[in-house]
Amino acid sequence: MAAGVLVISAAYAAGRSGSGGPVWSAAYWLGETVLFVPLVWRLLSRLRLGETEAVVLTLSLAIAIYLIKFFYSPAAFVFPDELEHWQATNGLLASHHLFGGNFLLPVSSTYPGLEEVASALVSVTGMPVFVAGLLVAGLAHLLFITALYIVFREVSGSPRVGVIGCAIYVTNPHYQVFDAIYGYQTLGLAFFGLALVAALRVYRLGSTSRGVAHQVRWWVLAVVLIAATVVTHHVTSYALAAALLLFAAVAAATARTRGSISLAVLAGTCVSFIAGWVALVAPSTVGYLTPALHSLKNGLVGILTAHATPGGTATPAGPVADQLAGYAATALIMTGLPFGWWQIWRTQRRDAWALALGLGAAAYYLLALLRVTTPDGAELAGRGLTFVYIPVSYTLAVAIAGPGMALLHRKRRAGRASWAIRAGQAARISLASVAALTLLFGGIAYGWPPYWERLPGRYVVDGFESGITPEGIAAATWARSTLGPGNRIATDYTNYLLMGSYGDQNPVGNLDELYCSPSWTVGDATLARTQAIRYLLVDLRMSQHRSLSGGYFTDRSTACPAPIPKQYLTKFDTVPGFSRVYDSGNIVIYALPGAYHAP
């Protein structure tokens, strides 16, 4: 694993130094292989696997994968969501009070768990927000995978299922990066996982004769962790409520009355916390999630009525190899799940948690359909997989640890030479390792960062992380110090992120009409006025390069020519009343009429 981490670090370093070509791209994939395959081989080749070894393997894997995320940007936050939360944390540290508003992601200010933890660390130790963010996200990442291990281990009774389940879970498209970034979902997932473990212990209290103190402890832990999930991340708390309801329903159906009541109480607690929080503190959540819910509803209705809108994604699909890896991984999971269900039914049909996990895994088929049948299905499915992969991982792990291991280690004919037996086993384990690698590669192909910035260092105009350059950061920092905070500034996507974070401005990133025409019209002026725009930022690199991310602005579905003709971007020089107040070569900032006088 450590060798794989080193190879990936070298590939990233080569990318940053400007020499990241196909060779270093291949080195990246080699690094992932070296990191993952020895673990898979170890898990599949040993018939005996102890608890300690399983725990050590799980933790090592989680740490190695977090290091990969750290290597991508070891000096500053570059992922869009990280910039949003970094800015929110700085705001909290400056104001000392919550709910202060966040121009980039307004809803996040009403889910302040992450910012509170990081700012507490910064306040007490004096460390930079970046370092505190890395520590909090890293710890949360580790806690989540450990919690998953415990759930899988305790439900199955097998350390092997625990560690295989975690190894499968890390192939989930968002585990390597998106669920490890300094974002509120990362911490929310840690609370989610721990709440599940606490709920599992509460559920099993009925079958033990432990004392009151023991029972109180798990109830208190479960309620505290549910509350922490609710105040940290909206979707994660909904997933937690859904999971608890599912476990309670299945427990009730399997006649575990006492356990099911406990789970129902916890689910009810979770739902009431969510309702209270949304009603009293975070009403903006409804508006924030409504478009995604509409899209989800339309997608599901389309699937159920067989009138799906031919799909596609918000961002380009990527190279053929990536797409093939993604489809192969999906096919493998879809093929493997029925074996897991069969095994669960055969060996654990009386265990409500195992049955519920098996049931939950069925949602994978729905997400796979959603991906290909809904316009922004890839985004929705990707986010959903963070949660659906938990039951998927368990179900597949049960299949692998049961009939899978029996198949890998079978001895066909008595009297067969031992070397032949070993060679047969090695061949079958190799094949299984290739399947595991396919899952990993498919997850990376569907995951984050997208293919054009898999190695850091290359500039891509309005690419996500790859669009961030020192020149953009300098412009944002200048705006903060010279223009003051909170100005409405029209801009493209990358500068929207930078102006909203480093610049502390109130950026508007979806006014593509202002940029995508040859002349400044009365309509443009009206739009700028109604949006209260005081400054307009032009990144001239939009006239030099196509955007690989599908667009130049926050709304990537707009029809702007690509690249944007230069005269479209320089037209502002001749608009009466516009002042060209800033020029750094590629980035120009104009003050609109009245900008100096606005309050």
Next chain:
Amino acid sequence: MRRDTWLWIAGLSLAVIALGGLMLDLTPDGQTRLSWIISMAGAALLALAATVWLRRRRPPSAGATRRITARQRILAGYVLAALAVAGTAIGLAVASVGWQHSPGFAQLWLVPSRIAAARGPAASQATLGVRSGYTDPEAFHLVLRRGTSTIGTWNFTLAGGQSWQQAIATQAGQHLTAQLTTAGQPSVQTVGITSS
């Protein structure tokens, strides 16, 4: 101590901070260093008391002496080797931050002084500034014009990250233009404002 105790200590610490911060937010001073230290100390004491209460009936465990086996020594060697390799990978990642190729740039700005709040009473002043974003020292040539007439030229050298700034007197209705040339660079950067 149970194997998963560390998990609950870490997880509960994070959860208590996330929830405790909501309480601190209700105080007039909010979340300050002092309020965090006091509340964290209080939470730690409460946790300690809870631990003592939960363990009050548990018999003290006898300390067992364990011998380190040869296999464990070999494992420790593997762990050290893995840590060394991972440490090298971390070192490489941190060092490579400085390897990132970034074309240099210069920032030029000309803004009425009133843009920045409380930058002086001068309604008839503007600020002309340059900042170097090059890694090495660069020579700059700056020309300021009022209408078509040149009212100032400056030649200066700035190291990376260094700034140059000048207050410019303006009169209402006048158009000021500044042009910056970086030695050895073909492009010219331009800013311009009309005083109001």
